Amino acid sequence: MYPDNFRYTKEHEWVLVEGDAGTIGITDHAQEELGDIVYVDLPKVGAPIEAGKVFGSVESVKAVSDIYSPVSGEVTEINQSLADAPETLNTDPHGAGWLVKVRLAEAGQAQPLMSAADYQDYVGAEK
C-alpha cells in the first residue's frame, strides 16, 4: 500500500527524494479521509516552501484541507493535470496524483520523517 521509498508526515503527506529533487503528494489514507476531491490549490513554480508549513490545499465535496510540506525547498514543477482532473488524487495518490516537485534546500531533511512501516502503524493506530 505505502511505497517503501517514500517518507511520510503526521499530516498525511509523502515525499520521494531522488538526489536534490523531491516529489510531494498526499497519502492514500488522506484521500480516503477527504472523500471525493474536487479542487486542488498549489503554489507557483519558483515559490519557496518550508517544512511543516502550509503550501497549498485540497478540497473535497465536504471540506477543504491544508497541505503541509514535508521538506523545505523551491517548487520546480506543479502537477498541471490536477486542475482538470482533481479526482486523480483519489484514484492514484502515490503516483499520477503527485502535487509538486521541489529542489531541496538541503539533503537528508526527509530522513526524520516516518518510513512506510511507521506510517502504516500510525494510520492504523489513528483509526
Added chain:
Amino acid sequence: MVDFGGWDMPVQYTGIIEEHKAVRGGVGLFDVSHMGEIEIRGPEALALVNFIATNDAGKLKHGQAQYSALLYGHGGFVDDILVHRVADNEFFLCVNAGNQEKDYEHIRAANRFQAEVVFASERFAQLAIQGPKALATLQKLTPVDLSSIRYYWFADGAVCGAPARIAHTGYTGESGFEIYIPPESAADIWEAVMKAGAEFGIKPCGLGARNTLRLEAAMTLYGHEIDASISPLEAGLDWIVKFDKGDFEGRAELLKQKERGVSRKLAGFEMAGRGIAREGYPVLIDGAPAGWVTSGSPSPTLNRNIGMCYLPADRANAGQAIQIVIRNQPVDALVVETPFYKRAK
C-alpha cells in the same frame, strides 16, 4: 464517523458524489434515526401547536404534514420542524437531533393549554428512502398503497411487519419517503430496504450526501441558514408564517419586520471564478463587506459550485454580482434563483 448531536454518523459510505447521484437517478437510503420526535395531544393540542409553531396546523387534515418553525419571542428560530396531524387532537412533530431537548423544554414552557407534550424520540428510529425509485423500492415491503400517499401526507401502516408511520416527505429535493419505525426493527428494515432497492442500484447515504442534496434543493439547515438570530422572513420562509391564524410566539416581532421590511435576506449563488465557498466565508459587494456564506459546496448534479449566503435585502436578487472571500482572495460569484435543482415532475 462523526459526532452529530451525540450520534455517531457516517459522513459517507462509498463516496458523497456516488451517493448523491444514486438519490437523483435511482434510490438512496439514509439512517436519520438521530432526528427527534415529540407528540402533542389533548383537547387543546391544536391550540398549543398553533401557538408554538408559525404555520397553521388547523389547515391540516388527518394524515397530512406541514413544514413549520418554532420561534422565540424575538422572532429567531428555536428550530424548524415537520408537523404531522395524526388525529383531531394529536400531532406528531419531527425535529432536529441537536435541538430536540431544547424544543421539548420550549414547548412545555409555552404549554398553558389542555395538552400533553411527550418526548418520544426513544420510541422511533427513522429511515429516509429517497429518489425516483423510492416508491418502487419501499412498496415491496409494505401493504400500504404508497402511490395513494400524496406529497406531504402520511399513512400509519406496516413495513416488514413492523408498525410504521410512512410519510411522503424528504430533505433531498427528490420524491421519497421518511418512515418512523420501532428502533428494535430498524436494522432488519434497513437490510430489507437495501435488498429491495438492489435492482435500482440503491446506495446507503451519509450526512455528506444529505447536505449536498438539500443544498441543491435550497432547503435550509439549522445552524447554517437558520438559528436563534435569524427570522423566517429573512430566511425566505414567509410561506410558513401565517399571521392571520391568531397569536403565536414571535408573531409581534415578525409583524414589525414585515411592516418595515427585513434588512437582510438569504440568497443562492453560483461561483463564477474558481473556488468553493464554505460556511462562514465573507461576502463582498464591490469590495465592501456585505454578508456571509451559510452553506457552500460543489453541486454534483449541476457540476457547479453553489452556496447560500445572507445579503442586504435590496441586493439579494438574482443577477447581483458578489465576491466570496476564499482564503483571503475575493472570487466572483453571482446571485441566482433557487432552488438550484428542481426535479422533473
